[in-house]
Amino acid sequence: MEKDLEDIHWVDEVLKGKTENFAQVVDKYKDKIFSLAMGILKQKEEAEEATQDVFVKIFKALPKFQHKAKFSTWIYRIAYNECISRLRKHKVQTISVEDNFTNNLIAAEEKEEGWQETEIRSHLLHKALDGLPEIERGLVHFFYFENLSVEEITRISGLSVSNVKIKLFRIRKKLFTQLHPLKSTVLT
Amino acid sequence: MNTDPIFSDQEFDEELRELLKTQNQEKVSARFTANVMDQIKDEELSIKYTPVISARTMLVIVFFIGILAVWAILQPGSSSDGVWSLPAFSASHYYDLLINWQQIFFTFSFKWLSSSAVFLPLGGLLLALGVHYIFLAMLKNRTIKKVEHLYCF
Numbered sequence: 366m367e368k369d370l371e372d373i374h375w376v377d378e379v380l381k382g383k384t385e386n387f388a389q390v391v392d393k394y395k396d397k398i399f400s401l402a403m404g405i406l407k408q409k410e411e412a413e414e415a416t417q418d419v420f421v422k423i424f425k426a427l428p429k430f431q432h433k434a435k436f437s438t439w440i441y442r443i444a445y446n447e448c449i450s451r452l453r454k455h456k457v458q459t460i461s462v463e464d465n466f467t468n469n470l471i472a473a474e475e476k477e478e479g480w481q482e483t484e485i486r487s488h489l490l491h492k493a494l495d496g497l498p499e500i501e502r503g504l505v506h507f508f509y510f511e512n513l514s515v516e517e518i519t520r521i522s523g524l525s526v527s528n529v530k531i532k533l534f535r536i537r538k539k540l541f542t543q544l545h546p547l548k549s550t551v552l553t
Numbered sequence: 554m555n556t557d558p559i560f561s562d563q564e565f566d567e568e569l570r571e572l573l574k575t576q577n578q579e580k581v582s583a584r585f586t587a588n589v590m591d592q593i594k595d596e597e598l599s600i601k602y603t604p605v606i607s608a609r610t611m612l613v614i615v616f617f618i619g620i621l622a623v624w625a626i627l628q629p630g631s632s633s634d635g636v637w638s639l640p641a642f643s644a645s646h647y648y649d650l651l652i653n654w655q656q657i658f659f660t661f662s663f664k665w666l667s668s669s670a671v672f673l674p675l676g677g678l679l680l681a682l683g684v685h686y687i688f689l690a691m692l693k694n695r696t697i698k699k700v701e702h703l704y705c706f
Contacts, residue, residue, distance in 0.1 A: 387593060391586045400577040413581055420589045421596055490572045509566070510573045541565055 372436035379427055391420050394437070397511065398444045404506040405448040405499050415451050419444045434520055441511075442521045445503050452499050486544060493543040501536050508533055612681050619677030 372393075378386040398419055402412035422443055430439055494502055500522070507513045507521060518529050582588075 388586050391589050395581050399581045417589055421592055424593050487572050509569045
């Protein structure tokens with residue numbers, strides 16, 4: 366709640382005409398928005414460009430911000446919609462991260478470090494996430510990375526509570542099957 | 554932290570969280586905030602100086618205003634040749650011109666031009682250019698920051 370009050374303070378300052386205070390908002394949320402963009406778009410340059418566009422959109426939309434939702438939820442909603450629409454518009458190829466990861470593994474092999482278990486899991490998770498539709502990748506990011514509640518995710522994604530729960534349940538099952546193929550029969 | 558009972562396998566949830574943390578370690582570039590603020594300053598200016606009409610429309614409007622202005626000032630319709638009719642260019646007319654320099658000046662520099670369809674568009678064009686240069690002068694004085702703020706191209 367204190368964090369939200371700080372956000373509202375900066376927003377009010379910007380709306381009073383002190384545009385330079387928007388830098389505080391950018392500094393606070395840039396990494397979170399970038400992580401979301403990376404999670405959905407999978408390309409660093411594209412994700413950074415999208416993040417920049419998101420902040421410009423946020424700035425333009427600030428006068429419309431009503432204090433009904435948390436500022437962070439409102440920001441995530443703009444970011445999520447921007448990433449989804451960008452992905453659909455440009456049909457971004459989601460191979461670069463995979464390539465980077467493969468390159469890292471090759472480099473690790475060259476150094477004779479071998480594959481660590483976490484690296485293998487991470488690789489499998491990459492593959493599994495790449496196989497998910499962009500909306501579901503966003504849900505995974507919000508639920509598992511940002512630790513947002515289902516209610517907050519519904520406000521961001523525009524999906525119903527039951528829809529978010531069903532999707533998350535299915536995603537989780539799918540990820541479990543890919544990460545733990547032997548144990549997957551245990552999960553119901 | 555989400556504690557919804559539908560997600561009961563806390564161990565797997567934690568594993569997913571840890572894996573996602575290891576994957577999300579990329580950061581934006583060092584100049585990111587400065588870039589955003591620069592873009593916002595540009596956007597602010599665009600909002601401040603939103604062009605209401607396109608450059609082409611503006612020039613056409615000013616052009617016709619020029620025609621009307623010239624029409625109102627010179628009232629070429631009152632001349633004997635009529636507004637859109639050119640004076641006759643017969644051999645005798647040229648002969649007359651040759652013998653009367655005053656008539657040459659009058660015929661070519663004022664009467665012919667003002668009574669024809671030539672002077673009016675010319676006046677409109679000059680007025681359009683004048684308005685454009687006033688805008689450019691404002692740009693030089695930094696009243697307007699960018700050429701794009703003059704017109705929407």
